[in-house]
Amino acid sequence: MTTTTPSRVGGTDTGSDERRTKQRRLREVLDRADQDAVLLTSATALGWYLAGARSHVSLAADPIVAVRVTRDDRAPGGVADDVLVTDNETARLVHEELPDDVTVWERPWFAPLPDLRACPESVLADALRAARAPLLAPEIDRFARLGRDAAAVLTDALAAATPDQTERELAGAVAGALAAHGADPLVVLVGGLARSSLPHPLATDGPLGDRALLVACARRDGLIVNLSRAVAFRPLTAGERDAQHRILEVERETLDATRPGVRLSEVLTVIAGAYERHGFGADHWRGHHQGGVAGYAGRDPRATPDTHDPVRLGQAFAWNPWAPGAKVEDTVLLAGDDARPAFETLTTDPRWPVTEVGGRPRPVVWERG
Template sequence: MASSVDIVPDLDSLNELDATAEPQDAALEPQEPTADAHEPTPASPRSQDVAMKQQRVAEFLEDEGYDAVLLGRQDSFAWFTSGGETSTGVAADLGQVILFLTRDQRCVLASNVESARTFEEEVAGLGFQLKECPWHEPRERLIEDICRGRKVAADFGASGTVQELDKLRRLRINLTELECQRYRELGRAVAHTIEAACRNSKPGNTEHEVAAQLSHRMIRHGITPVNLYVAGEERCGQFPLPIHKALPIRKRLTIRATGRQYGLCASATRTVFFGQPNAEFLRCHQICCMVDASYIFFSRHDEPASEVLRRAKRIYEKTGSPHEWILAPQGGVTGYSPCEVLAVPDSPFRLRAGMAVAWTPSVGAARSGDTVLIHENGFEFLTPCQEWPVVSLTVKGFELERPTVMVL
């Protein structure tokens, strides 16, 4: 760890300062990475999780012919560190801290501002080394120094590296046992906060107020709000992804939201009516639930994502809504990003057991959606309804429940 430096001058010597003197370069010379002073914790579930990810990186390096990997995105940092966070804002893709990984070593690249907090709060005892630079120096210099003479794959456009974001993303979409455990807890909490926000909203509340209430509930559970789509009846049918505005809710409220914890993202959608819903909306919502049920049922191990999409398109067509799937993305694999792999026609990508999916069908103003974990012989709802009405649907003889409209 870098030592602290007292930058407050002696007041008695202020008169001796020479304003005409040439400034001296205070930059630190490049240093070898320093080791984590914390004792390693090889038996902890988190350290075992990091070791598994190190093995995935090692296999990637061997298969692709690289010497090292550079991870600069926030979602990549959270994945490899098994839930670590950088201090960058929610909306930023790139973090303040970069990971440099070889087959058997892992190093944190950070400024002197971020290094102490990162080692104390995010990667303590996980076997990381540190390579530090002053905050006022461009971090590109640090990257060039550690990558020199090596063939390096990166998840962002770092100079002297090969951008391999798509391939590196594939390393993280098969969830580990620890990630599945975390996902279950996160999913239930996300569903709970969305349902509570719906139940506690009233006609006259603005979309902003509902979004603020939902954010407050999530943060109380240690969840970071990522995507919040909150809309009343006037806007949900106009736009596929309505961002909340200072508009009052009158008859209907739909919330589609994503919450993040330990880097993992869980999403769910719920709709509430204040008074009796109209027949046309109920018809659209029933179709939407049918499409959603098809997506979930056919999200199976080794199933092409394009085939899951094709089957859902058939439901759209049979129910008189053939073009609805074109109007908005239908979702796909989720994980450390709200959408890791988007399902599109003709994609060769295949779903695997241990992946999470979040489908987002829509019909007119109606929405449906939950986060689901794929198993070898079935699936598991990660965002199950808790205090919410459901409708039972049958797909190929199998019954599954989808959230229906709550009437208040």
């Protein structure tokens, strides 16, 4: 490998409070683990540590960047950052993506990573995940702007949708609009009436019909928002309206249970009970993952019976209660304080119809018929 110290155009401000805070958090992780260095290689860790730098080329491939973070008492943040790149990607990364206080190491695109004598990221996964919380003020601002953009895209797409439009046509419109906003469309699901019983309806050539569910996960600046919206081209039936009411009540109990110090596994237990209390059955929660912490991964982490991470103020969450024909999902921020926590919805568009549930405005099916 060769080391370079190229000139900078753009990138992250080396003196930013956000960068220094993240460096200090990484130093604390290394100190507690008694490790001299850690090698960050996942899109989640890199997106967080590099403030949303685009470390990928293909969305389906691993990042093309790795960062070795080494304890260094002489550095302002207590660590030194060595960024490893392939030489065919250096120009873009240096001029457009990387902080200007790092050392860039190049290797040929066909050469594997050398032995760097650093702790693998996987060994410190739990500690690194904790270090990503709470979100910092600049991160919350970026997250909120992405949430508003993504919500507007879904509103626009469903405002223009028609019953004879195909699922793929709607998915394509959404993916293109997200890309136009600078966001990666990581997930775009579309289910028309005929496929309303599926938890994850990948788009087909079938028409939407009388109803459609649209789900999107969009990434920008490393952060990922998750949201779902549904449209009906006719008035809802009594049964559909009842299912919508009950799924919103499941979400209400979920949000009420998401309080500082409560473990994610405990929130999941509340969700399972809520499904039963609202007529969906005791085991209904098994039919779809229920969501979890939102941030630099689709869920960071997803709530399971074995996920014991505590809820923290300043974290974002994306819960997604689901039943055939009924779903609700937004990305929300847990704000306030321990005594009076409150949720702020990040994925909002004032044009979308809502109803009040538990004192919160929540999205409902848009009845366009």
